[in-house]
Amino acid sequence: MRNNKHSFNITFYLLIVPVLIWLIFMIVIPHAELLISSFQVEDDNGDMVFSFGNYIEFFTQKIYWLTFVKTAAYSIGVTLLAFIIAFPIAFYLTKVTSKKNAAFLMLLLLIPLWVGELVTVYGWMVLLGDHGVINHFLMTIGIINEPINMLYTNFSMVVGLLYMSMLFMVIPVMSTLQSMDDSLIEAACDLGASKWDIFTKIIIPYSMPGITSGAIIVFMLVIGDYLAPNLLGGKNSLWFTEQIYNDFLQTFNWNEGAAFGFLLLMLSSGIIWLALKLSGQKLEKVGA
């Protein structure tokens, strides 16, 4: 018995030590460092001193906080659109079409996800450009004479953001719908409920856990995205992550970048926290 107890401990330490190293060195310390750096500015002697300067800069420069607000508003909007577009697809794949069809369509669904965002964003550049595929096609069949300006606008940016994120709404919603018993819908139908009632009073409440998980993942991906706003968005489509990239990779003002990063982290976790509270869910469920 004693021996058993002893080996139990060895196993426990074998499991926990690597996990602790991962969490402390890759998650805890870096984010503490991010917070500390955000409160530092360089003084006249080139030394780092404590200051609120980076945050004051954020609140006093209109372009910074305006971009911040715009990024948040667009991210919420894209999340909503992703839900509206993705929900009927998730429902179709789990409840309407045959299992065999669904497996094939799932395959098509996963390919863009695995190909990676860069390739798909590039694909949209090729499609939407002034000399792109869509304009070329429309001009060839004679619907338009001049190319429509689609690339480098808010429109193309939203298309890119939706494209790379909506699959993350489809998958969690599908997994909750899969566990839903069809007889719930059949019973409602037998009792004379309209489609709309069945949809809003039975299907949506049932799939709420999947919707929340999906919404959180979509929101997080969109608000932290860089490629779609940078490559598809225009000059006016400034995204908050772009400010961070500029600070780190162009102007080398790392402390201001750290402050912006921390603000972004607060914004995204704040909204996710709110979503969890409102829907009565736990973060643990989001991963599952």
Added chain:
Amino acid sequence: MIRSLPSSPLYRINYRIYVFLFFTFLLMPLIAISVLAFNDSNFISLPWNGFTTDWFFSATDERQGLFSDEELIASIFTSLSTGFFVAALSTLVGTLAALLFEEEQFRLKGLLYFLALAPLVIPGVILGISLLLTATSAGNHIEDSFGLDVELFRPSYWLVVLGQFSFGATYVMLLVSARLKKFDRTLEEAALSLKATRLEAIWYVTLPFLRPAIIGAFVVAFILSFSNINTTIFLIGSDPTLPIDLYSRIRFSSTPVLNAVSFLIVLTISGFAIINLFANRSNK
């Protein structure tokens, strides 16, 4: 409305049109770049000038195809080897984490589990800049104290591996945990009652059960690493990964070789997806 219920033809047709439009939207960019990879033109888009494989095989100055572009080939190999190390490290630590959180009870478990899930909700940009800041100040500190210049603490190959591992392990943990939840605990208890140590029970009973999930998680971690740009861009040293190389080309010098690379990626991924589909079918 559902399979077992009748619905009006109009409803069914409209629904099918919607699904068709959705999948068209989904596949359009991939089809466009795949077709244009074979366009005999010096521009990345239409008009169609005839079929060519120049953007793969040509080696002239005017048209440098994918296979003669050494920079591109080098970045593909960098991505492949980075992906391998990230997947290996993430699979190891992620699997340990899954076993830890599913099977052990200890103080502060809730807090640690929260931290392990955090990379799901932390934007990749922030993981990137936090690691860059930390590595740089650690590197400066070591240089001031010991006069050593450690490469790991500057933007470099291994810093990229660590950065991608920091979130890769979370995804592995979730995939392995999902399978572990279906594991019949009595099997492990049986092994223990037959005088196996706990370590032996995990090694000979639990891990073989988890093998499909662990292999799947390795592939997922590899793909996450291979396509990552948000975290990687801050940590990259002198050898760019494929997405970073492609990104700078898209911004500064687009040629149809980009279509060719994209086509190869789409082809590889589709191949994997089809294998996966048939593997799932034969399992059933």
